[in-house]
Amino acid sequence: LCPFHQEKSPSFNVIPDKQIYHCFGCQAGGDVFRFLMTIEGLSFVEAVKELAAPVGLEVEERELTPAERKQLRARSTAFDVLEAAARQYEAWLWTGPAGAPAREYLERRELTAETIRAARLGYVPQGWSRLLDALHRDGFDASQVADVGLARPSDRGQGFYDFLRERVIIPIRDERGRVIAFGGRILEGDGPKYLNTPESQLYQKSHTLYGMDTARQAIQQKGRVVVVEGYFDVISLQQAGFGEAVATCGTALTADHLEKIRRLARDVVLVMDADEAGLRAAEKTLPMFIDAGISAWRVNLPGAKDPDELVRQEGSEAFERVLQEREPLFEWVVQRKLDAFGTSTMGRERALEEVVPLLAKVRDGTVTSRVARRAGIPEEIVLDRIRQHLRQARNPDGPPPEAAPAPGAPAWRPHVDATHLLWLLVHRYDEVADVLARVDPGLLDDHAPIRPVVARLLSGEPVAAMLPDLGEPVLQRTVQAVVARTKLYEPEEAVHAVLELLARMARPRIGARLASAKGDYERTVGRGEMEAALTTLQRTKALQHLEKDLDRAVRSDDVETLLGLLAQLTDPAPDTSGV
Structure with missing residues (x-):
């Protein structure tokens, strides 16, 4: 049976003489390195080392410079500090009366103990240096804690204080499940609702998707990724059976995010806020989806609820219905532009000006026909504008680049x-x-x-x-x-x-x-x-x-x-x- 998707009849094949594998069910395939990279979430170099070790082969690497060795030690120490902090936060959540406010808060969110432990949620009680003191006992000094963003220097110029205080703690993990950063949700009082530790050598928001380490298997099985906006949206959705849910870490989707996604699935469903900022953010992602060759969809949540509220109040069936009613992002963007410019001749012309560059990227006749019908413009005029755009954008030394498939439209299929x-x-x-x-x-x-x-x-x-x-x-x-x-x-x-x-x-x-x-x-x-x-x-x-x-x-x-x-x-x- 295929390890990448659920099936009853075997469709996974290994071809030894070609040194590749292929699944006729989910179309996964590649060589032994791709297999390990996909299963374990490893980089290519990590996969090579993993395969070399059992057979006694050494992967030759150039000798590191003193600066590189120092950076490698700092990276290893950062992982150790973050892991020690995560364990301490978990202990404070589950031990004694100090963690009671956080446990009650999570209970109100209807999260089970199993879910809380799987997400490694924690808590930090009152106090200016609780974490610093605990990690000092584990052998880490204040500067090492500050290097990973968990401590800040005092305004008085002496010592450090904890960055996250009196908050529910959400560990942010990389694709291998290693803690690389933290988010903190305030329980009461003043201050931002959420705080995130700053970016570091381990954590870049533009590369990180919260929940990806636990979502990988579900994404491969379902062939889709559901992108939401909040940590608790991911946690609630995964608890409700939507294991393919992930979230950005307080930033818009980036090309690096999509590169991670396209290794696992070709369909992405965006579940973003329905306010104007959220709508604009969704619209801006369309060119990236086209370039990545990923089919993108958008959904509307009823009553302006967020996914966490919807599954808690109406159950997982309600969220599944929302996913089934998704709309291709490309067509939603086109309609949004048509609505913005109005139905006058000049309005349709201005909308067409903005849509043509996207159509030129797609170069799909079916999509072009649908857009022409929506805009009430003869298809030949739309095609002519696309040709004009391509001529203007064309590199004089060569043909225009190959276009990626349209989100929501059929990708290239071989004859x-x-x-x-x-x-x-x-x-x-x-x-x-x-x-x-x-x-x-x-x-x-x-x-x-x-x-x-x-x-x-x-x-x-x-x-x-x-x-x-x-x-x-x-x-x-x-x-x-x-x-x-x-x-x-x-x-x-x-x-x-x-x-x-x-x-x-x-x-x-x-x-x-x-x-x-x-x-x-x-x-x-x-x-x-x-x-x-x-x-x-x-x-x-x-x-x-x-x-x-x-x-x-x-x-x-x-x-x-x-x-x-x-x-x-x-x-x-x-x-x-x-x-």
Whole structure:
């Protein structure tokens, strides 16, 4: 059974000779390093060390400089201080009458003892130096406590005092479950409702998602991440069965957050505040989601409740209904802009100006059609604006960058011909490599994402070596599935199969040139330019003959003829601009 998602029938495969794994259920796959990185939340270097140790291999590392050794010691000490603080906060929560106010508060929030212990919640009672004194007994001095943000220097210039006092303590952990920072929730009195320890060498808000260490398995099983705004939202949701919930740490979502998310899931549901600040924050995330290739959704919570309130008052079923009614973030942003600028002609034009850059990133015809209908603008006008935007933004030395899939819209999916071609290269390399090496790569323009894979396979690069840096997750999963599929074409069928695939891939080019020739013919006849019309007619007949010749070459397995015909198609089409 697959370790990455729940299933009843086994769909997890290990392919020893290719040194990769692939699950046909959830599409997880990769090599042994990717497996350990995903299961344990390790970095690549950490995975290498973990695998090397049991077999007695040493991972050679360059000798550290004195400054690097000092930094490494400081980092290790910081982890030790934070862990000692977390244990002390927990002890104060559970021991004696001092922790009673915090225990009563958490009980009012309907958190079970099991949930509180899993989240490692704690408490710090009254006193200016309670934590400092406790950690001093553990062997840590005040400067070490201050280095992790848990102590501040006194205004009088002598000594330190505790940064968090009389608060419920929420430990913030990294993806490996190590404490890297703390949040504190005030129980009564003046002061900010929440305080967070400052950023440090271990803790950067832009990289940290609260709850990710405990959410990993649920995210992989459900294929989605629910992003909320508060620590207690995460804790309550995870208690209610939504283990995939995480939260930012008092900051907006960043590209680094999305990079962590995309390793585990391709769907993100945003559950943000419904005030104007929250709406603007959600809107600003859209370009990042597009760039990351993640489908993003947004939900409205009834009665302006937060997720914690909703599950406590109405149960987990109410929150699940909210998730089921989610709206694609892209379409929500478009509607928000249309509402902001109004329904006048000028208003729709201004809204279109703001939406076009997003559509240009997406380059998805279905999304463009929906936007055009919503805006009440002819689709051709929208397409023309997109083309104008791309021309203006284009790098003069090259084509525009490949766009990521639209959030809420289908991501790139390989055509069956593309997967069969890859299968032949992986499993029938000796039979087909010579043929494919002589084909112009331009023939694969309609299947652009597989072009670099084909080139690398033809160069003899092992599949396992290229998997980590393929980039696009859909492409990575496609290659893994191709490798895992052991039966498709017998060796004696391989040459015929590759010729048939190449001919099919060529047909759209023939169709496009025939359509162009037909248009040219009608225009020249309409203008009475009979000589030009005759030339165009001859071009049409030549293309029709070429199509028939391709079919004959495939039927007879005539490699040389087929390659010659394909070469004609990869030559530039005739310039008919003056016709």
